[in-house]
Amino acid sequence: MTIRKRSATDIVVMGAFLLLTLLILLPLWYVLVISLSTAKSYAMDSIHLWPRTISLAQYKLVFGNAEVMRSFGVSVIVTLAGTAFSMLMSIMGGYSLSKKGMPGRRFLLTMVIITMFFSGGLVPYYLLVRNLGLNNTFLALILPMAINSFNLIILKNHFVSFPLSLEESAKLDGYNDVQILVRIVVPLSIPVIATIALFYAVGYWNDYFQATLFISSNKMYPMQVVLRQMIIQQTVVGLRGMNGQTIEQFKMACVVVGMLPMLAVYPFIQRFFSKGIMIGAIKE
Amino acid sequence: MKRLLSTAVAMLLSAVLLLALVGSPAIAQEAPTTIRFARAGNVQDPEVDRILLALQAKLNIKLEIVSIPWDQFPNKLNIMVSTGEPLDFVLCDAGSMVESWANDGLIIAWDEMLATGNYPLVNSLVNSQMYKNFKINGQVYYKPLPLVPNQRGMLIRTDWLQNVGLEMPTNLDEFYTVLKAFVENDPDGNGVDDTLGIWDYFSLPYVERCFAINAPNMGPNSSDAVWVEQADGTVTRYEISDQNLASLTFLRKLYQEGLLKKDFITTKVDSDIGYANFSAGKYGVEDTSNPQLAYETLIAMNPDATVALMPALEGVNGVPANSGNNGGSWWGAAITSTCENPEKVMELFEYCLTAEGRELTEFGIEGIHFTSKETVNGATVYTMDREECAKDWDVESNGLMYPLTWGAFNYGENFYIPIEKYDYDFDTAYQNMETWINMDLAGGQFATWAADIAKYSIASPLLNVNSSALQGDTGALKSVYDQYRLKIIMDENVDVEAEFAQMKAEWLSVGGQAVIDAGNEYWAANK
Structure with a gap:
């Protein structure tokens, strides 16, 4: 077995990637270190590269804060319900549009693609949702984001590349189109479905704009809205147990808690990720 | 005979019932007027908050508060007003947005209502030296919520x-x-x-x-x-x-x-x-x-x-x-054109400027939220009942300060502007604002700092004029100024006077000269 000697280019490339990795990890690490700092260690340390003391006090406050936990619950509900609904709509839409015999297929596909380049504008969008009576409902956080054109087209391209003979043989066995989709196509498309589901889930989890636009009740704000208010508007001043010493640590603890669900899900989806994202990208 | 008697008794009972109905308070009293307004970050519920219930009962109104997240607040408010969302008034910053609403007829002028003489407190505020420049096209569209000068x-x-x-x-x-x-x-x-x-x-x-x-x-x-x-x-x-x-x-x-x-x-x-x-x-x-x-x-x-x-x-x-003095204000109220009863909104504003209204919206109901008040070192100190306050707002987050003390119907916390006492001369009343605080703050070192700072308030030229001609291209002007300002402060090798002269020339050339001309024209006409 021979080991290839690393060239100077390899070392430069590795160095560049190492630097890139640091650029990504350092802010996360910085947030984590501050969230674990005590009031004194935070005030005395201006770099926050390493926690001088470790305290979970701020996490206790986060989990004991009704507003934060309620918003966390809202985000979980919206993300789970939204992702499930989006996948249902996108799979059905993508599969239908992949069928060449579908009447009006080209027109519908064009309509979908147009939305990727042009928007109706914020005011018509607001008016539409308001006139549908969706303001101040969870549906306002889900329905407008139910189908992402990009994801729909990835799924459609994936379904187009499915061997036609497989579906024909299923039809010979007496399956109708819905049965073919549910029993044949979906089980064989798990990598792409998992990947798209992750896209949707991250989108729902991170979204704050829909809520700021359509929700007028504090009780229905998702976590990202609450977090943004805390970080941008300094609204943590005066929260339970807060004072000038621990505000920054509390905010950082909230950010960590906000990131955790997505970080926890990623490793389980990752095995599908590289495979799934390429499926449907090229049509042969 | 018996039948006749029964008929007479039945008619008598019907007449009594009819009279009772006509005379009953439920029919005599008008239904409360609904006032729907938008405020950022509201956490109070008008249906259960006893202070808001008292306010509603006092004025025979029904309040509905549309809460908007702090984040994106101006954008959402602009969309709501522009799309004709049914609101009676909004709380927002003064400036180009309010000016464009006024020009587009999305908010209404108050001048006719003020001319009736029914709202002397509001009138003294919006026509004060300090706030008169908030007018748009010479008309009142906006009532600022006064704060301490600079609040710092x-x-x-x-x-x-x-x-x-x-x-x-x-x-x-x-x-x-x-x-x-x-x-x-x-x-x-x-x-x-x-x-x-x-x-x-x-x-x-x-x-x-x-x-x-x-x-x-x-x-x-x-x-x-x-x-x-x-x-x-x-x-x-x-x-x-x-x-x-x-x-x-x-x-x-x-x-x-x-x-x-x-x-x-x-x-x-x-x-x-x-x-x-x-x-x-x-x-x-x-x-x-x-x-x-x-x-x-x-x-x-x-x-x-x-x-x-x-x-x-x-x-x-x-x-x-x-x-x-930046005009000592933060946010203000504008009545939208979708408002069906602007007089009732004005009545609300007027009441909240009275000592009674201010006390209610700052300290709550006497005997419930506060038990007594006394004068200590020139300040009126309210003894609050923490347990009762906690039933109406989150005292752990807000302390004893009622969350709608500020940024709702009225102005900054911990003081009262005695407009009536100074014969409706708002500017003098402002300089003589009274410190009203709860007992927690009375023990602090800075109990009277708001009133201490207010003593020095002086309105500067063209204060609060929001005309776009006097603002100019703010981005371009600010960009030039910030760049030179930092250089003058931080660059050890710079010749301060030469650099300042260069900044001045460049600032004037990117639209500053037109701004100066417009400012002097306005100053000459309104001084």
Whole structure:
């Protein structure tokens, strides 16, 4: 077995990637270190590269804060319900549009693609949702984001590349189109479905704009809205147990808690990720 | 006969029932008028909050509050108003958005209602010297919610002053000497060169105020368009004024000698890091809008530390440095064109400016939220019932301050402006505002700081004029100014006067000259 000697280019490339990795990890690490700092260690340390003391006090406050936990619950509900609904709509839409015999297929596909380049504008969008009576409902956080054109087209391209003979043989066995989709196509498309589901889930989890636009009740704000208010508007001043010493640590603890669900899900989806994202990208 | 009797009895009973119905209060009293308004970050429910219930009962109204997240607040509000969302009034910043709503007929003028004489308190406020310039096209569309001038103060470590053997500074020279001693004379006595002079944020407003009334960026929502009266009676913008040249020269001296926080350009207003640094004993002076919070943070880490609110420095023209006044307002109310009963909204505004209305919306109901009030050192101190207050708002988050004390129907917390007492002269009433505080704050060191600062309030030229002609291309003007300002303060090799002259020329060339001309035209017409 021979080991290839690393060239100077390899070392430069590795160095560049190492630097890139640091650029990504350092802010996360910085947030984590501050969230674990005590009031004194935070005030005395201006770099926050390493926690001088470790305290979970701020996490206790986060989990004991009704507003934060309620918003966390809202985000979980919206993300789970939204992702499930989006996948249902996108799979059905993508599969239908992949069928060449579908009447009006080209027109519908064009309509979908147009939305990727042009928007109706914020005011018509607001008016539409308001006139549908969706303001101040969870549906306002889900329905407008139910189908992402990009994801729909990835799924459609994936379904187009499915061997036609497989579906024909299923039809010979007496399956109708819905049965073919549910029993044949979906089980064989798990990598792409998992990947798209992750896209949707991250989108729902991170979204704050829909809520700021359509929700007028504090009780229905998702976590990202609450977090943004805390970080941008300094609204943590005066929260339970807060004072000038621990505000920054509390905010950082909230950010960590906000990131955790997505970080926890990623490793389980990752095995599908590289495979799934390429499926449907090229049509042969 | 029996039948006749039965008929007569039945008719009599029917008549009694009819009379009872006609005379019943349920029918006699009008149904409450619904008032729906939008406010950022509202947490109170008008259906259960006893203070709001009392307010509604008093005025026979039904309040509906549309809460908007702080984030994206102006954008959402603009969309709501522009799309004709059924609202009766909105609370928002003054400026181009309100001006465009007025021009597009999305909000209504109040002049006819004010002319009826039914709203004398509102009338005195919107026509005061301080707020009259909020008018749009000569008409009243907006009622600002008054605050303390600048809503800011300087905290100074008095134990450090004692350690370096200096007195409280009263003018700029003494202030400079104190800052220098805080940096060089080891004020904390730990034998290490680890102390700095002043913690301030990007705009360094306190120092600027020593040179001109209402210097830029002094407080929440202060306009960037700040005007200075010149010796010849004309006005000019602060950025290119002689006063600013003097201010920049002084700031440069502080910066170059290491007395000013080195990274001040990246500091946000009331940054948490500011509190942390001050509490860690790194700085001797801190600019803050919340002196009590800064103080509590400091003594939590340095129990022996002592501080005081720095009195107004004497400015270069003899005017106290605190006298700068951004109009002392934050947010204001505008009545939307979708409002069906604007008189009722005006009635609400008027009532909330009375002593009774202010007390209700600040301290709640006597006998429930507060049990007594007494005068202590010139302040009216309310003894609150914490348990009862907790039934109506989150006292752990807000303390004893009712969440809608500010930014709803009325103005800043912890004071009352006695307009009636001063014969509806709002400007004089403002300078003589009364401190109204709860018992928690009465024990603090800064109980009367709002009223202390208000004494110095002076309206500067063209204060609160929001005309776009007087603002100019704010982005371009600000870009030129910020660039040169930082260079003058931070670059040790720069020739200050030459650089300032270059800034002035460039500022005038990117639209500043048109702004100056428009300002003088307005000044001549409205002085």
